[in-house]
Amino acid sequence: MRKASIFLVAAILLVSSVPVTFAADKALYIITPTTGATLTTKLDHPWVNRGDLWKVLMFRSLFLPDPTLTTVSPDLASGYKISADGLTYTITMKKGPTWHDGTPVTADDVIFSIQTALRAAQVNAIYTGVFSHILGASDYVAGKSTSVLGLSVKDNVITMKLDAKVGNAISVLGQFAIMPKHLLKDVNPLEFQNSSFWVHPIGNGMYRLEEFKPGDYAVFVPYEKYDGPKPKIPRIILTAMSDPIVAAQSGKLDLYRTNATDEISEFNKMKGFTAYPVDITFYRYFVLNIKDSNGVPNRMLSDVRVRRALMYAIDFKSIAEGLYPGLAKPLYTGVPTSYSAYDKSSEVYTYNPEKAKQLLKEANFDFSKTLKLRFYYGDQTSIDFMTAVAQYLAQVGIKTNVQKFQGDATTELYKVRDYDIALKGLSAFGFEEWYGEYASDNVNFVNIFGKDGYFDDKVNELRQTTDPAKRDQILIELQKLEQKYLYKLPLFIMENIYYVNTAKVKTPGTFGNPWFNWDYKFQDWELK
Amino acid sequence: MIDYFFRKLLAIIPMLFIISIIVFVAIHFSPIDPINYLASPDMAANAANLAALREHLGLNDPIYVQYFRWLGNMFKGDFGYSIIDGTPISKIIAMKLPATFEISAIALVISTVFGIGLGIISAIRQNTFIDYFGRIIGVIGVSIPQFFFGIILIQLFSIKLGWLPMGGRLQVGYKTWWDHIPDIILPSVALGISMTGALLRYARNSMLDVLNKDYIRTARSKGIPEWKVYIKHAFRNSMGPTLVVLAFRLPILIGGSVMIETVFSWPGIGSIILQGVSTSDYPVIMMTTLMIAAAMLIASFLVDILMAILDPRIRFEK
Secondary structure (H helix, E strand, O other): HHHHHHHHHHHHHHHHHOOOOOOOOOOOEEEEEEOEOOOOOOOOOOOOOOOOOOHHOOOOOEEEEOOOOOEEEEEOOEEEEEEEOEEEEEEOOOOOOOOOOOOEEEHHHHHHHHHHHOOOOOEEOOOOOOOOOOOOOOHHOOOOOOOOOOOOOOOOEEEEEEEEOOOOOHHOOOOOOOHHHHHOOOOOOHHHHHHHHHOOOOOOEEEEEEEEEEEOOEEEEEOOOOOOOOOOOOOOEEEEEOOOOHHHHHOOOOOEEOOHHHHHHHHHOOOOOOOEEEEEOOEEEEOOEEEEOOOOOOOOOOOOOHEEEHHHHHOOHHHHHHHHOOOOEEEEOOOOOOOOOOOOOOOOOOOOOOOOOOOHHHHHOOOOOOEEEEEEEOHHHHHHHHHHHHHHHHHHHOOEEEEEEEOOHHHHHHHOOOOOOOEEEEOOOOOHHHHOOOOOOOOOOHHHOOOOOHHHHHHHHHOOOOHHHHHHHHHHHHHHHHHHHEEEHHHHOOOOOEEEEOEEEEOOOOOOOOOOOOOOOHHHOEEE | HHHHHHHHHHHHHHHHHHHHHHHHHHHOOOOOHHHHHHHOOOOOOOHHHHHHHHHHHHOOOOOOOHHHHHHHHHHHOOEOOOOOOOOEHHHHHHHHHHHHHHHHHHHHHHHHHHHHHHHHHHHOOOHHHHHHHHHHHHHHHOOHHHHHHHHHHHHHHHHHHOOOOOOOOOOOOOHHHHHHHHHHHHHHHHHHHHHHHHHHHHHHHHHHHHHHHHHHHHHHHHOOOHHHHHHHHHHHHHHHHHHHHOOOOOHHHHHHHHHHHHHHHOOOHHHHHHHHHOOOOOHHHHOOOOOOHHHHHHHHHHHHHHHHOOOOOHOOOO
């Protein structure tokens, strides 16, 4: 026994004296969470969440937005013209871009992509919001025609005719990833996301997929025939990791973005990582279950004075400082206070429990009833937030029941509707998305706001207007409507933070909205 | 006796059938809609097309229609497709099962060798240092959750010492199976430690019980060497309860450990089960549940055989 113990100790000392090093890796490491579908059996497609770095580098759009998403420059298209009435777009394709299998990218790929997106089940509504206005789109979706009448091609020029003006069409086309017709034409659009194409997708961007091990990693390398500037980073490795902190500590993560306070706290302690905060329209707000699509009201919240009382009863500023220090900026309308379009005459809901009680009394609020508060985020900070809200409401006499949604959030919010107030998030591409939730053509929100249509005219005006001064004016009017009806209770705009391993990676230092496509200037990134 | 074993084997089929009905019905009472799961509420989605997809996949059909369609396809060898990503279930299993088998098999060997070995020695050397050591290991193994072992091992061996990878099964650049031995070590040790505890305690208690029996005293009084008393008489008679525990660990080779696979980002069956349940992806849930149920039933059958081999009295019972 004694000899065995001595031998064991000696063996441990011998092994520990041998330096074990893994081969130095000239690669940029990024991760995807293991709980999602990405990497499990396939790669994720870019028509839902566009902003992952590998999607941005692998798939191009017609235009390339700047990091603020306010201007675009040519990408697959060399330029565009809009007719005087704003209904006809003429887009000229570049000659030169190719798919990673060498096939040229053509206007037919663009037409195919738009038509497929119109029929796809899993696609971000910012695309269908624009494409549904193309002439003939509704007939095409209904199966009454085999192509969209308003889309045509001559040589490398695409003509897109709309039935109504759409103010952000070019911006949206700057997000929309073009897909290869020759590889996807036989796929049912309803199951586009399930196609075996996504096991080894062929893109047209700066990087191509070199290797994919489902559940483990994907390796991206520069595309040799890319028609743009050549990148310096030889490889990008995407791995599936459950814990970004551990991944960063063990050198397997160089770029990460987050707005989770616990992750931010840990990354701020890590040597070699630099934080780059980005201001984006990432909303956190309460949706109120006010009335169903037949107009049957929720008696607890049907009086607008009750809804105003909720805003005064809760000290959102203190909650933001306590739970989201430096991350959350209070919101009073859908337009952040720092924007030029913010209506300075808006009511500012400073914490005032006495005013809240007064409003509840005037509205004859039934204090014997319990308000159902629900949320779907699983992180501890969201749970703490809802608990704090319940405590504030208790102080003005409102009884609450706080629970996480048991089912999937979409079904619970719009179909089951067994709640009064729900915490929701929205990473909005533009104000059209935020205000579009009030419109009676929103098939989800009509189930909780009803079909009053109070917002419809102004929302449609906003969707159609490109002039910045006119848009600001429309937004001011929408904010007034918003505060008049209070169907949603805006809470915060959340900052997101990029963390870069600057000990290893050199970047231009400018970052944009992590949910969307923008010019990373990746050709200037390099490994030190 | 052969009749007895055939009857046991055939009884597995109706039990699997009943389990499939129970699981199928339970899934359909889940509040999660797999189609709506495809569209997070943070991202505006096309509700009309999602509804069309639901119809296209037959998810609006009555529950019994969906069940018998699934059952019919199973008999034809078509295990179906994942609703969430469209991959054939058979392909998912072919991809994930080897990963689970790797760590589970090693964990099973570690826990068997150390658990039974240490348990036996602990019983033989009762109330000595090795017995106390074994008992502490046993308590730690059954008290502390698996994921905690995993986190400790990662912190120590991956981050502090940098000896072993922190997670994942394959790293870039691997060419042969042997290359990813370092990746297997931590998850299988974490799983093995937690399995060792229970086995050690069973082996020790069972051995202690046998060592106090009259026939052991008789064997010693006949002058049989001590090592022969332990191996030939005590060990064989003490293995019954321990082998039952061991046999019911076999399904872990199929089902894996959700906790360990999550902590180590190990792409095995456990991670698929977790994703399937989170998304109500019923084809995935049905197939993985039936696999694990079949493994449990076969393990139970194996226990019956083993007990009959170890204990001749069972063979002659009607």
